[in-house]
Amino acid sequence: MSNPTRDEWLTKARTLSEALPYMRRYAGSTFVIKYGGHAMGDAALAELFARDIVLLKQVGINPVVVHGGGPQIGQMLDRLKIQSSFIDGLRVTDKATVEVVEMVLAGSINKQIVAAINSAGGRAVGLSGKDSNLITARRLERVQRDPDSHIEKVLDLGFVGEPHKVNPEILNALAKSDIIPVIAPVGFDDKGDTYNINADTAAGAVAAELKAARFFLLTDVAGVLDKNKTLIDNMTLESAREAIADGTAQGGMIPKIETCIDAVEKGVEAAVILDGRVPHALLLEIFTEGGVGTLIGRG
Ligand SMILES: Nc1ncnc2c1ncn2[C@@H]1O[C@H](COP(=O)(O)OP(=O)(O)O)[C@@H](O)[C@H]1O
Numbered sequence: 249m250s251n252p253t254r255d256e257w258l259t260k261a262r263t264l265s266e267a268l269p270y271m272r273r274y275a276g277s278t279f280v281i282k283y284g285g286h287a288m289g290d291a292a293l294a295e296l297f298a299r300d301i302v303l304l305k306q307v308g309i310n311p312v313v314v315h316g317g318g319p320q321i322g323q324m325l326d327r328l329k330i331q332s333s334f335i336d337g338l339r340v341t342d343k344a345t346v347e348v349v350e351m352v353l354a355g356s357i358n359k360q361i362v363a364a365i366n367s368a369g370g371r372a373v374g375l376s377g378k379d380s381n382l383i384t385a386r387r388l389e390r391v392q393r394d395p396d397s398h399i400e401k402v403l404d405l406g407f408v409g410e411p412h413k414v415n416p417e418i419l420n421a422l423a424k425s426d427i428i429p430v431i432a433p434v435g436f437d438d439k440g441d442t443y444n445i446n447a448d449t450a451a452g453a454v455a456a457e458l459k460a461a462r463f464f465l466l467t468d469v470a471g472v473l474d475k476n477k478t479l480i481d482n483m484t485l486e487s488a489r490e491a492i493a494d495g496t497a498q499g500g501m502i503p504k505i506e507t508c509i510d511a512v513e514k515g516v517e518a519a520v521i522l523d524g525r526v527p528h529a530l531l532l533e534i535f536t537e538g539g540v541g542t543l544i545g546r547g
């Protein structure tokens with residue numbers, strides 16, 4: 249009978265050895281990682297995530313973290329008895345809401361992630377879109393068409409923004425240092441108004457500006473699933489568009505895939521949607537053959 253301890257040990261050694269070509273390939277590359285509010289909920293997983301980010305930096309990759317915090321914003325709004333609603337997955341954001349959004353995203357959540365990375369031995373610095381003019385935003389115009397009458401109307405989402413310009417200056421400077429940037433998706437415009445930006449969208453804009461080698465979106469499913477609920481390993485831009493058009497992708501997965509398509513079209517080498525609930529999902533995706541999520545590339 250085989251010795252399980254020895255087998256386990258060999259498996260570990262093989263995994264470490266398998267990682268070497270990937271470490272060599274990606275040294276010096278920039279990876280943008282979108283860390284969603286759901287993925288942060290579990291303290292043990294959050295600690296592993298922080299360790300993985302530190303490991304990436306340690307092997308010469310430049311990780312740039314862009315985080316969400318939708319559920320945490322919801323909890324704070326509840327505590328403050330401020331009503332909240334969503335249109336097409338976007339939070340309708342009035343003046344009082346945008347103040348809470350900024351407080352939660354750029355305040356508590358951002359610092360929580362920074363502290364976790366620093367506790368894991370890294371050197372993280374928290375930024376919002378306002379720091380160093382990182383993300384200038386403009387008001388998002390959302391048009392909705394009535395399915396019966398086909399009449400279009402412009403929806404007012406308040407202070408919901410879309411990234412207008414990402415200024416990479418600070419990120420380029422940090423890439424040369426041992427500091428890991430952690431970005432809250434809050435933007436501002438030239439009038440000084442603050443905007444709430446969907447975290448996937450903000451991360452996509454940062455990845456595109458940096459022409460990242462990889463753009464990872466950590467979510468709460470294995471990746472993009474086909475109609476039989478089987479994980480799709482690889483998608484071209486064409487098959488990704490098809491998955492939206494034929495209804496394979498629905499709900500929150502639609503803007504996620506659209507963000508990936510947009511980022512790849514703008515120069516990101518490949519985008520990967522993967523399961524943030526799996527311990528070390530990032531390491532498995534990056535350093536093992538085959539990966540664990542859905543990779544969307546130029547094909
Ligand atoms: N084809 C699909 N494959 C995977 N998930 C899908 C698909 N279609 C719809 N979804 C839904 O999209 C969700 C992910 O989007 P969302 O909830 O917005 O993620 P997040 O909160 O991580 O940003 C999944 O939990 C799943 O319910």
Ligand SMILES: CC(=O)N[C@@H](CCC(=O)OP(=O)(O)O)C(=O)O
Binds near residue numbers: 286338349
């Ligand atoms: C405009 C808009 O909807 N903004 C989001 C920002 C946070 C976010 O996107 O967080 P997750 O990635 O955790 O969902 C919100 O207010 O919830």
